[in-house]
Structures are given as structure tokens and as C-alpha cells.
Amino acid sequence: MDKPTENAAGGTLADEGLDGREATLLRATLENMSQGVAMYDGEHRLVTWNKLFREYLDMPDEFLTSEHTFADYIRYLGARGEFGEVDIEVALAQRIKQLDHPHSFERVRPDGTYLEVRRDPVPGGGFIAIYTDITERKLAEMKLREDEEQLRAIDAAAPVGLVIMDIKTHVVRHTNGCFGRLIGRDAATIIDRPIAALVGDTEQTARLIDILLSPSTERQEFSLPRADGTPIFTIVSHEHLEFRGAPAIIATFVDISDRVRMEHQLREAKEAAESASRVKSAFLANMSHELRTPLNAIIGYSEILSEDAADEGNTAMVADLDKIQAAGKHLLGLINDILDLSKIEAGRMDVYLEQVFLSRMVEEVKTIVSPMMAKNENRFVIDSPIDIGSLRTDVTKLKQSLINLLSNAAKFTKNGEVVLRLVRDQSAAGEVVRFEVSDSGIGMSEEQMGRLFQAFTQADSSTTRNFGGTGLGLTITKHFAAMLGGTISVRSEPGIGSTFTIELPAETKAALDSVAAPEIADPGAPAEPGAITVLVVDDDPAVHEVLAATLGKEGYVLRHARDGIEALNIMRREPPDIVTLDVMMPKIDGWSVLGIMKSEPALEHIPVIMLTIVDDRNLGYSLGASEYMTKPIDRQRLIALIHKFAPGAEEGLVLVIDDDPHVRAMVRSTIEDVGLHVAEAANGKAAIEWLDAHHLPALVLLDLMMPEMDGFEFLTRVRTDARFADLPIVVLTAKELTSEEREFLARNTLLILNKSAQPIGTLGSALASIASHRNG
Amino acid sequence: MPKILLVEDNEMNRDMLSRRLARNGFEVVVAVNGQEGVDLALAQQPDLILMDMSLPILDGWEATRRVKADPATAAIPVIALTAHAMAQDREEALAAGCDDFDTKPVELPRLMGKINALLGLGG
Secondary structure (H helix, E strand, O other), rough: OOOOOOOEEOOOOOHHHOOOHHHHHHHHHHOOOOEEEEEEEOOOEEEOOOOOHHHHOOOOOHHOOOOOEEHHHHHHHHHOOOOOOOOHHHHHHHHHHHHOOOOOEEEEEOOOOEEEEEEEEOOOOOOOEEEEOOOHHHHHHHHHHHHHHHHHHHHHHHOOOEEEEEEOOOOOEOOOOOHHHHHHOOHHHOOOOOOOOHHHHHHHHHHHHHHHOOOOOOOOOEEEEEOOOOEEEEEEEEEEEEEEEEEEEEEEEEOOOOHHHHHHHOOOOOHHHHHHHHHHHHHHOOOOHHHHHHHHHHHHHHHHHHHHHHHOHHHHHHHHHHHHHHHHHHHHHHHHHHHHHHHHHHOOOOOEEEEHHHHHHHHHHHHHHHHHHHOOOOEEEEEOOOOEEEEEEEEEHHHHHHHHHHHHHHHHHHHHOEEEEEEEEEEEEEEEEEEEEOOOOOOOOHHHHHHHOOOOOOHHHHHHHOOOOOOOOHHHHHHHHHHOOEEEEEEEEEEOOOEEEEEEEOHHHHHHHHHHHHHHHOOOOOOOOOOOEEEEEEHHHHHHHHHEEEEEOOOOOOEEEEEEHHHHHHHOOOOOEEEEEEEOOOOOHHHHHHHHHHHHHHHHHHOOOEEOOOOOHOOOHHHHEEEEEOOOOOEEEEEEEHHHHHHOOOOOOOEEEOOHHHHHEEEEEEEEHOOOOEEOOOOHHHHHHHHHOOOOOOEEEEEOOOOOHHHHHHHHHHHHHHHHHOOEEEEEEEOOOHHHHHHHHOOOOOOOEEEOOOOHHHHHHHHHHHHHHOOO | EEEEEEEEEOOHHHHHHHHOOHHHOOOOEEEEEEEHHHHHHHHOOEEEEEOOOOOOOOOOHHHHHHHOOOOOOOOOOEEEOOOOOOOOHHHHHHOOOOOOEEOOOHHHHHHHHHHHHHHHOOO
16 A cells, blocks of 8 residues: 555644554555545645545645645636636635534536545534435436336337236236227226236137247237227247346237238239139130130131132132131130140149050151141251150140140241250159250240240240241140149240250059069960960060050950060960060061961960051051061152162162063162162062072062052061071152052951051950950 | 030030031030930940030030940040130030040130040040
């Protein structure tokens, strides 16, 4: 501790009769006080003070070293402006008057600090003045007062209702004016009443208490009753707080009546609109039907008239009638699209799920869109893996969607390329099949893409004029994709092209596999007595799948073989009632299997259905032809074929088998022109005789329809004879398979079925007729 | 000359289609409702039946079922003609025993393809 000096603090305590030790103790006490202290004697002379007195009041040394009275001190401070603008003599007189009794007051010094001044008379005259710096306390008090004031203002002015509820008793401890206004009562009348009195209904009270006591602070909607009985919709949120020493909940209630009312109106408006839309859709559906009937007449009769005019050679009228017909068809397309769309919007478009074999469906789509592709000289490419398999979906809607996308692509692309790509893939949602339609056409801008799937909107309003179409195709396609559980998306660049992608879930594919696979894996499954067993011989798993799915249902027991060898082994072990035979298979082909069957007494009698593709080109191939050529014969193509199959065979010989001598003569002259020799046969029998007697020719040209032995039988025989296995045979046939050719096939119990687009009913009825024949 | 029975109640449709079939070398017999269709199928033994589906008295589905149920007419191929290509139409037509299905308005080359296919196979 510093020894007090005259400068720091002072006064002579010894003068007042204290001995040295007491004086030292008192001095130390004074100096250690947290207050400023000054003592005055009976004549009000300053006799002692401490350091804090000097500091608090900024007393200069020269004042403290001289003898001064209380009046001097007050005057000095007054002159310094310590008391503000006051008459110092008046102030002094007031202070002196108070000195005979203890008193205290607070004052603010010019520097902003607060001092509490306390003066107490001391026994034997004089007084002691104690100065306490209360600045901090004063500021805290002021802050608290301001905070309280703000809270009070918020409480009163807030647009939310506030309620403070005791956690234990559920009694309302406080509410604000706004809450009173919300419920139409005086807030004061609610305080100290149970919260149940606010709500009325017991169940609702329980719910409100639940909300307020729930640990979740999530906001909840709650409807409060007003004084007049009407409800007020609010959103409640709550927090814990301590209120007057007890745990409580503060809840805020925000009035959402306007919002609820608007929602209600909106819902009503929406329902009205939807109802109107349903009525509209029903109307459109009926109207579309009514419109189609007269349109059918317009299209049909203009077509008849056009045919008549063509017969009469009136080409000008044909052109006009064709325009009527084209316009009628366009209008019909529009009406059909509107009908589809209105059915979709009315919720009357049903989805028929079935197992769809994709490669087959793509072939059907190709048949339909190929003429559209040809119109703008576009190349149409199908990029689909051989094992793309099947998909459980609505085949009509999927086909229509793909045709829509492909016809758009064909329309907006000229001398370009349109690609249909099928991909089986895994997505986040599981296994999917993606159908991508890409073109190298005019493309679209971002903005055009944005409007793409809206009804009656094409990327450009001039589009309809330039490119035709109804503008509904994409909207319908988008609806279809959604109905089939999938999506449609587009990416495009103006001038580069567009790609539309439909992605459909394949979720039921696994289910089919589990049905079909064991049957294929286990060809020896026991047959029910009396059931017709059908051996399906095909290298295409899709054929097994489709037959298993359809014929299995009809009660046939199916056996499966993937190639001819396996088929023959199964037949010899357990002869089936019927065999369906694919023609083109690896190892040995269907004709060879048929030949072997007909040479074995145990298998000879089994009826065989040849499953192949009834397009004339493929018929030729499937009969074992190396190539195929249509009549009338194109010389250039004939020469090219000869070079292909008889390369470098300058001395080679071509056998021409045709019953028409004019054809033989024409072919002979063409062949001799390129320096080859020609042998002729008028039918298959003569040709076989010729082959038996001569060296193998370089090439055989074969007509199909001939007397005695026709081309089909010739091919069947030649192909089952090892000597002629590698003989190149080019089939000559007319563009269309003639009815005689078809009859020939039917007569020979070889049912040729089109695998790519066969209504399954036909195979079913063929099987049924064979089966009934066998039983009868 | 193959004989086709056309069952169609709409006079214009019947007129158009019968004229065009005749032009394509068919003998055409017409019936104006399903019952008449069933009766004429039995009496005339046509090579093929073109059956509209929405017919008075007896609709096309029921008429087809009756034709297919009678052994004397069961073998006659039936092509269903419906107004709009909806999956359910196709399903129902095939379920009723139709051998094939086509939509109206008739696209003659397409319909001829189906007729020829069925006649060729059935011949």
C-alpha cells in the first residue's frame, strides 16, 4: 500500500486527537474504500479526504493543500461548471441547510459519470461526505428500463397475438392487446383464467395444450373461437420461457383467416374449372365422333371419285380430288388427336398393360414411318440391341408415341438422318428402357423447347403452315409417357437437330423371365394327360417368350429347343403333337430339320408349322436362297449377282430354271454377254436331273412357280442334299407373293407365319385346327 | 371370285366400302345389322366377313361371337372394323374371336393386305 502523501490524500488526523497507530489504520481504511470520502470539521473546514475523493471530483492539488471550507469547495465546483447553469449561492445555501441531517442525492458530472453523494453529520460537529461512482449501475438501470419499454411497446403493437401460459396449471399469465383483438375480447379479462376458457371445446383445448407443450417448435394451424362464435384461423408457434419465476410457454397466434379464405376460394375456382374442363372434354369426345362420321364420307367418296377419275384418265380431277382427300385426312388426324387429348384430360384414357416384345414392335413402327422418312429423303436407322427383350406396357400408346416422335423428326429433317435408338439401362428408379429419336433437322432454340409440350403450340406458329401437323402430337406423347410411368425429355440445337427421349420403367420384365425361363431350361416338364404339346424350335428367345406367354395360357404344354439338333433330340425322346419350326437358325436350318423329320418314320407324321417372315425377300432366303431378285429382271443387277457368286469363273456355267421360255431367253442373252455359259431347265424336276448328270454350275437362277416341281420343292430337296449344300441359288420372284404361292404353302401343310407382325390369334387358330384334326 | 360379307349399318360407309371391294374383284354381300350379319354368314357362306362393331340389334362383338360359335361359320375369318384405334377396341375384338382388326376410315391398301393375308392363309 502506498503511503498517503499530501498530494494524493490528506488531512492531519493526529490533529483530531488520534494517536499515530489509529491514525495510520484509519488512513489505510480510507484509502482502501471503494468510495470517495471527505470529512469536514464543525466549522465546515475540509480536514481529511482520500484518493478516490480527489479522483472522482478532479480536485486540484493546490485546492487541497490550502485550508478550505465546504462553501469554498462548492463554489469552486460551481465555478468549474460542475452543477450546470445554476445560481451557485442558491445551490450552496440549499446544501448547507441540509448538513444537519444525513442525506444523499445523485448527480451527473459534466463527463457523464454518475455520483451518489451522501453526507452524514458526525458527533461533535462536522460531517462526512461519501461519494460513490454509480455510473455502471445507472446505465444498467436505464438499459433495463428501455428494454422493458420496448417489450411493452412490442407487446402492445405487435400484429400477432401473444399468450403466456403457465406450464403446470395451464393458466393464462399474460396476453397482449392483439390477442384480445383477434378473439374479440378484452385481453385483461383473459389473464389468470385457464386456457380452456379461451377455447371452449374440450377436445380443441386438449389439442392446443398439446401443441403448446410439444417439444417441437414447428408451427401449427389452430382455429380459435371468437367471442361472437365465429372461428379465426391462426398459425401457432411457441417457446419456453420463465415468467415471474414460474416455467411458462409463450405462444404467438398469427391471423391467417385471409389466407384460408383465399385458399378456399382458389379451391372452389379450381374445382369449377376442372368441372368445366371435364364437361368440355366430354363434349369434345362426343363432337369428335359426330364430326368423324361425315368426314369418313368426304374422305371415302373423294377416294372413290379419284379412282374413277384415274380410270378415265382425268388427271386434273384426280389431283383436285386427292387434295380434298388429303385435307379430309388432315382434319381427321386433328379430330383424333383432340379426341385423345380430351379423353386424357377427362381421365377416361385407360392403360392396357401387356408384355410387349420390343424388336417386333419396332418393326411395326418402322413399316408405318418408312414412307414418311422417304418423303423428305431421310435415312431411317434403327439402333436396337438384339437382346432388347420385352417391356410390360401399353403397346398402342407406346407405338403412337414413337410414331409421333418419328413423324415429327421426318417432317423437320430433309436429306438427313433419323435414328430410333433403344437402350435398356439402370436408373435411380430401377430398370428402364429408353427410346431415343434423334434427327439432323432444323432443331429448336431454348425458348421453343419451353413451349414444346403445350397443347396447340408448335415451336413456331408458322410451323403448322410450313410443316403441317396438328400441334397436339407432343402433348399427347407427353401424357402417354406419364400414363406409362415414364418421362419424355428433349435436347436440341437450332440447325443441328433434336433428340427426344422417352424413358419407361421395365419393372415387370423380371416377372416374365421367372415364368418363361424355367420352361426353356426344363424341356421335360411333365405334361398333363390329354394336353397338346407344342415343341417350339427357334433361336430367338423372344419367340419363346411370346409363345410361352400366349399359348401357355391356352392350355398348350410347351417344349423349347434353341436349334435344330436340340429339337430333333427332344422329338426322338418324346414326340410332340405339333412342332413350330423357325427356318433360319444356326447349325442346321428349319428346312433341314423338316427333311430329317420326314425321313424318320417316328417323326414323319408330326404336323409342322414353319414360322418365318412372309415378306417375299425373306421367303426366298428362308427357303435357302443365296440371293433374291424380282422380276422383271434388271440386267445390271443380274450381272452384279453373277459377279458376286461366280467371281473369276470365266468358264463357269449358270443354270437358269424357269418355265417361261421368254425369261430364259432374256436371261441367257444377258449372261452370255458377260462371257458365261448357260444351261436351261423348265422346272425343278428337270433341274435336278440336270444337276445329277453334270458338274456343279457356278450359279443357279430359280423361278418359284413352275409345273411338275416348283422352286419351293427344288430348294427343299437341294438343301437337304449334301452335294448341293454350298450351291449359290438366286431366287427370281414377282414383287408380291401370289395367291398361288400362298395356296401352295397352305396345301403343303406348311403354314408360313409372319413373325414380325402376327396377330397371335392366327397362330392360335392354326394350332387349334391341327389339334382338332389330330383328335378327330 | 372371293365373297365378302360386309356388316355395316352406316349407309354411306356400306356404299363406299362395297363399291371399292367390288372394284377390287370381290363379290360383296351386305348386312345392315348384327343379326342379319349372322344370318347371311350362315346362308351365304362368305370367304370373309368385315364386321363393324357398333351395330343395331346385335353389336359386332356379339355377332362375331355367334359366327365363331356356330361350326358352320366358325372357320370364316372375321376382320373387325372400329371407329378409332384404341387398345381396348383391339382387345375386345380379338377376344370376341375376330381374326384381325382395322380402323375406320378404311385405308383400302391396308385393309386389302389384311383381307388377302387371311384369304391366302385360309384358302
